[in-house]
Amino acid sequence: MLSQTLGLAVLALPLLAEAKDCSQAAFQKIIPSNSTFNYVTKVAAGGTFTDAFANANATGLPEGCAVSVRVPTSGNSSYNMAIYLPNDWNSRIITTGNGGYGGFTNWQDLGVYSHYGFSAITTDTGHDNPNPLDSTFALNKGSLENWGWRAMHGSVLIGKALSAEYYGQTHKYSYYSGCSTGGRQGLKEMQVSPEAFDGLFVGAPAWWIPHLGIYTSQATLGNLPQNSSHHISAALATFINDEILKQCDPQDGVTDKVIMNPEGCVFNPLTLLCEGASNSSACITRPQLDTLYKALHDWTYFDGTLIFPAPSLGTPLVAYIGDSPIPNPMGTGMIEHLLLNTTEPYDWSTFNESVVRLSEAIDPGNASPDDYDISAFEKRGGKVIHWHGMADPVIPFRSSTYFYSQVASSVAPHGIEMDDFYRFFPIAGMSHCSGSEEAPWFIGGASQPLTNVSHGVPGFEDAQHNGLLALMRWVENGTAPEKLVATKYNDDDPKKGVYRQRPLCPYPSEPVYTHGKIGFASSWKCS
Numbered sequence: 239m240l241s242q243t244l245g246l247a248v249l250a251l252p253l254l255a256e257a258k259d260c261s262q263a264a265f266q267k268i269i270p271s272n273s274t275f276n277y278v279t280k281v282a283a284g285g286t287f288t289d290a291f292a293n294a295n296a297t298g299l300p301e302g303c304a305v306s307v308r309v310p311t312s313g314n315s316s317y318n319m320a321i322y323l324p325n326d327w328n329s330r331i332i333t334t335g336n337g338g339y340g341g342f343t344n345w346q347d348l349g350v351y352s353h354y355g356f357s358a359i360t361t362d363t364g365h366d367n368p369n370p371l372d373s374t375f376a377l378n379k380g381s382l383e384n385w386g387w388r389a390m391h392g393s394v395l396i397g398k399a400l401s402a403e404y405y406g407q408t409h410k411y412s413y414y415s416g417c418s419t420g421g422r423q424g425l426k427e428m429q430v431s432p433e434a435f436d437g438l439f440v441g442a443p444a445w446w447i448p449h450l451g452i453y454t455s456q457a458t459l460g461n462l463p464q465n466s467s468h469h470i471s472a473a474l475a476t477f478i479n480d481e482i483l484k485q486c487d488p489q490d491g492v493t494d495k496v497i498m499n500p501e502g503c504v505f506n507p508l509t510l511l512c513e514g515a516s517n518s519s520a521c522i523t524r525p526q527l528d529t530l531y532k533a534l535h536d537w538t539y540f541d542g543t544l545i546f547p548a549p550s551l552g553t554p555l556v557a558y559i560g561d562s563p564i565p566n567p568m569g570t571g572m573i574e575h576l577l578l579n580t581t582e583p584y585d586w587s588t589f590n591e592s593v594v595r596l597s598e599a600i601d602p603g604n605a606s607p608d609d610y611d612i613s614a615f616e617k618r619g620g621k622v623i624h625w626h627g628m629a630d631p632v633i634p635f636r637s638s639t640y641f642y643s644q645v646a647s648s649v650a651p652h653g654i655e656m657d658d659f660y661r662f663f664p665i666a667g668m669s670h671c672s673g674s675e676e677a678p679w680f681i682g683g684a685s686q687p688l689t690n691v692s693h694g695v696p697g698f699e700d701a702q703h704n705g706l707l708a709l710m711r712w713v714e715n716g717t718a719p720e721k722l723v724a725t726k727y728n729d730d731d732p733k734k735g736v737y738r739q740r741p742l743c744p745y746p747s748e749p750v751y752t753h754g755k756i757g758f759a760s761s762w763k764c765s
């Protein structure tokens with residue numbers, strides 16, 4: 239704890255105390271004339287803060303000022319933004335994101351980033367319901383546009399102005415950190431406004447909006463109905479995952495219950511077949527093999543064009559083919575509320591790929607960051623650190639490699655190399671945004687909370703282990719991250735010590751075991 243505090247003190251700059259006026263009057267001229275304050279509140283050192291739109295409390299805050307503004311937007315919609323302004327400021331701003339369809343002010347993340355000394359911005363995305371699956375807000379197209387991009391865009395502009403007013407000087411650097419929908423929101427705002435951020439720390443972005451929600455339901459549809467001969471039960475799915483691990487784990491050179499290179503694994507599912515199996519409750523039938531085949535292969539249009547990549551080998555099967563009698567509600571809600579604008583239940587028996595074409599045509603909420611040519615962002619010195627768990631069952635890992643390749647081919651004509659400004663770090667074995675039983679996964683990313691840790695990577699508060707510090711070093715000092723080191727603590731509790739550490743390598747390079755203990759980062763190299 240002490241070393242963390244000292245490390246951050248180096249980043250803090252002296253400031254004029256008299257500039258810090260935490261009153262509505264001080265900010266009145268800053269906010270849009272059509273907007274109103276929800277609150278302007280001083281917070282004492284060690285304080286707890288939350289608001290009516292939040293899904294969590296920020297605790298142990300440094301002394302500062304909490305401000306929230308409500309902005310009316312088109313079609314009887316509005317959004318709320320909030321900012322936390324710590325008095326001991328590091329001259330930097332960070333913007334945080336949300337999750338799924340959820341609308342909430344992210345006080346949890348504002349708390350985390352205040353401990354680094356950032357002034358930190360959040361938006362409720364234009365509706366207030368933290369449930370990541372509830373898309374009914376999208377029936378109001380103004381609210382959908384807010385969730386898509388408008389709330390984030392306006393919140394960043396207002397937040398920057400509030401910060402400048404409070405400290406009496408503009409920020410030196412502007413960062414973004416978010417995972418999942420939070421990843422999407424950052425990439426979208428960077429495309430809408432290349433000057434919004436100097437650096438983005440983006441995890442598992444839910445970026446391909448016209449396809450993603452429908453994919454999640456389509457993946458479960460293939461495993462239904464539950465009483466059919468092709469259905470794979472949760473128990474059978476676990477058995478299949480065990481066999482995938484058994485075959486793929488040694489193929490990467492190290493048997494450690496982590497599939498380091500799922501794309502390189504040659505997996506033979508025929509070993510699972512009941513034909514000839516001695517144990518009839520631990521095998522799959524031909525119809526179940528068909529279901530498995532579909533689950534492991536990309537979803538494409540009839541002509542072979544990609545609709546959505548399948549999750550990588552090693553991703554928990556039951557988590558994406560489902561264990562429920564109905565298709566994943568993510569896609570059901572998307573079709574009803576974002577596409578057809580109805581509360582009538584969608585009838586999956588009529589489903590076909592024309593729904594995906596419709597979704598592409600509508601591009602709901604303009605939410606998708608698919609303007610891949612981000613050369614304007616690169617030209618002003620912007621940097622991206624993008625990360626994604628290879629065992630992500632919610633947003634398949636290879637949707638990120640696809641995004642990466644789309645950006646790469648769009649910036650190449652400008653003479654821009656990805657490594658110069660955009661590095662993608664796959665995290666082998668990690669689930670959605672966080673978590674793995676065996677693989678090192680923690681890099682201090684958004685949606686990677688550790689119990690009883692205020693912020694950062696305990697014991698390793700440096701740019702090698704903390705991806706946000708790596709991004710700051712890249713943006714501010716020009717030192718590009720050649721690798722990051724991910725950490726897995728025993729029981730995910732830093733007090734119990736480190737279980738394993740391992741390098742994450744900038745795609746397309748990969749961590750390869752060289753020699754020594756497999757739990758040591760030094761036993762691996764990027765190649």
Ligand SMILES: *[C@@H]1O[C@H](CO)[C@@H](O)[C@H](O)[C@H]1NC(C)=O
Pocket residue numbers: 288292293294295
């Ligand atoms: C904040 O903490 C209080 C007191 O523990 C609790 O009642 C409340 O539900 C929390 N708020 C949120 C949004 O989690």
Ligand SMILES: *[C@@H]1O[C@H](CO)[C@@H](O)[C@H](O)[C@H]1NC(C)=O
Pocket residue numbers: 270271272273309310311312392
């Ligand atoms: C309110 O002001 C903001 C900021 O200028 C603007 O983006 C928004 O469209 C305005 N709202 C309405 C309903 O005109």
Ligand SMILES: *[C@@H]1O[C@H](CO)[C@@H](O)[C@H](O)[C@H]1NC(C)=O
Pocket residue numbers: 314
């Ligand atoms: C505007 O939105 C509010 C809150 O969602 C709702 O109560 C009101 O009926 C809406 N007004 C119109 C004209 O749609």
Ligand SMILES: *[C@@H]1O[C@H](CO)[C@@H](O)[C@H](O)[C@H]1NC(C)=O
Pocket residue numbers: 463465466
């Ligand atoms: C599966 O369940 C449905 C609905 O309960 C029923 O109509 C159908 O006959 C069942 N099919 C089989 C193969 O048991």
Ligand SMILES: *[C@@H]1O[C@H](CO)[C@@H](O)[C@H](O)[C@H]1NC(C)=O
Pocket residue numbers: 477517518519520
């Ligand atoms: C058969 O497989 C099931 C499921 O994996 C397992 O629980 C059971 O112990 C196995 N039976 C034998 C005789 O191996």
Ligand SMILES: *[C@@H]1O[C@H](CO)[C@@H](O)[C@H](O)[C@H]1NC(C)=O
Pocket residue numbers: 377378379579580
């Ligand atoms: C969507 O449905 C809502 C009511 O459910 C209606 O007020 C709105 O006009 C519809 N919007 C469009 C674009 O059809």
Ligand SMILES: *[C@@H]1O[C@H](CO)[C@@H](O)[C@H](O)[C@H]1NC(C)=O
Pocket residue numbers: 588589590591592593
């Ligand atoms: C696909 O679905 C659409 C919309 O429900 C329907 O109009 C169309 O006839 C369907 N096409 C096929 C080939 O089933």
Ligand SMILES: *[C@@H]1O[C@H](CO)[C@@H](O)[C@H](O)[C@H]1NC(C)=O
Pocket residue numbers: 689690
């Ligand atoms: C977190 O810290 C509090 C206060 O020190 C303690 O009561 C609690 O048990 C800790 N929780 C965990 C999961 O370690």
Ligand SMILES: *[C@@H]1O[C@H](CO)[C@@H](O)[C@H](O)[C@H]1NC(C)=O
Pocket residue numbers: 248701707710711712714715
């Ligand atoms: C930049 O380099 C200087 C000198 O080594 C160091 O003190 C500072 O912390 C670095 N800044 C960042 C953001 O890493």
